[in-house]
Amino acid sequence: DRIARKRDREFDDFRKRLKDADQFKVEQSVFDDATFAAIYKLVQDGHVEAFGGPISTGKEANVYEALGPDDTDVAIKIYRINASNFRHMRDYLEGDPRFEGIGNDKKRVVLAWTQKEFANLSRARRAGVRVPEPIAVERNVLVMELVGLVEDRARRLAEVNVENPETAYQVVREYMRRLYSAGLVHGDLSEYNMIIHDGELVVIDLGQAVTVHHPNADEFLRRDCRNVAKFFSRQGTDTSSADLYEFVTDAEAD
Ligand code: ATP
Ligand code: MN
Structure with missing residues (x-):
């Protein structure tokens, strides 16, 4: 219980730091509490060490550069649950045997979509297609290899x-x-x-x-x-x- 409270406090600190970070000020809408929790989990699991700036703000997702373990650079793609055109997403998920019976729940659709991107990247790699190496997925957040360098972007x-x-x-x-x-x-x-x-x-x-x-x-x-x-x-x-x-x-x- 004490440990749980400590964990909650650590998480609150972390969330506050993220919210205060300049690069997120304009895009707070991306980060609902569950998204913060997902990012936190990725940090705890050692996939992300520090957030960098945004690379792209797309229709459905934002992509950020970040520091991974051992001085690697990673790209973090965060799907927005609310802004996502989930009807369009559902059309792509339905008929895919991997995601049968996904239903109409917006959140479920976006989470499945993120999982799908991770699975697709893995499958493409196995097939010998050069795609970013998928590293981790948590909820609506996907971590992958950053192609190019922070200073010299692809x-x-x-x-x-x-x-x-x-x-x-x-x-x-x-x-x-x-x-x-x-x-x-x-x-x-x-x-x-x-x-x-x-x-x-x-x-x-x-x-x-x-x-x-x-x-x-x-x-x-x-x-x-x-x-x-x-x-x-x-x-x-x-x-x-x-x-x-x-x-x-x-x-x-x-
Ligand atoms: P859009 O709606 O513009 O198509 P999107 O939200 O679908 O974007 P992506 O196309 O996956 O997202 O990524 C957006 C941009 O972020 C890319 O055009 C590219 O410039 C950059 N980007 C994405 N993934 C990576 C990566 N792994 N390494 C380097 N840059 C990346
Ligand atoms: Mn794109």
């Missing part, structure tokens, strides 16, 4: 001058093929969800990725192929969404 493909588009395209289509062979379709693949650092291309944002069993998996894959082919065509690569689709799916058969 850039989106959309923001850089792609030096060798032909090679980059071959890498991307091979990643798409491997992902598909592993039973996953990214579902939001474009130059905005690929980042590049030191010449290495990394696929990110796998929250919405669905298994090939999802009733809309084929539609999502075709859309991914259109986005990717369009981007690389603009870079002068000779490709089309049909070619890409064939490359990605044909490999399944053999």
Whole structure:
């Protein structure tokens, strides 16, 4: 009981420190008490040592840089329970055998979504796709490898001058093929969800990725192929969404 009170006090201190930290002042809405508790748990478990500044404020999640154990840098993606468009999330979760019967509860949907991103990152890695290494997940908070450095952040493909588009395209289509062979379709693949650092291309944002069993998996894959082919065509690569689709799916058969 005394220990429990001490723990509560430590948690309150921690929460206050976080709330006072400059980078959170503008975005308090992200952090309900349960989110603070999740971050605290990640600190206690040794996955996070200190929070850094925000990298991105997206529609559904905010991404922060942070210090992990042993001087590593990590990225922390925090899904907002309230701001999330959970109907849209539910459409991606329903039909995915991993999340059957998820229902309508907003909180449950967002928590499942965070778990799904973690699981998708793990599966993609096992399939040989370069994605950020997933480190830990707690409630609506996902900790992963920070691609690039705090001082030299990875850039989106959309923001850089792609030096060798032909090679980059071959890498991307091979990643798409491997992902598909592993039973996953990214579902939001474009130059905005690929980042590049030191010449290495990394696929990110796998929250919405669905298994090939999802009733809309084929539609999502075709859309991914259109986005990717369009981007690389603009870079002068000779490709089309049909070619890409064939490359990605044909490999399944053999
Ligand atoms: P959006 O709504 O803009 O698509 P999102 O909320 O879906 O964003 P992500 O696409 O996963 O979130 O990440 C947003 C941005 O944060 C990325 O474009 C990238 O710049 C940065 N980012 C995300 N994860 C990492 C990471 N592991 N390492 C480095 N940067 C990252
Ligand atoms: Mn994104």
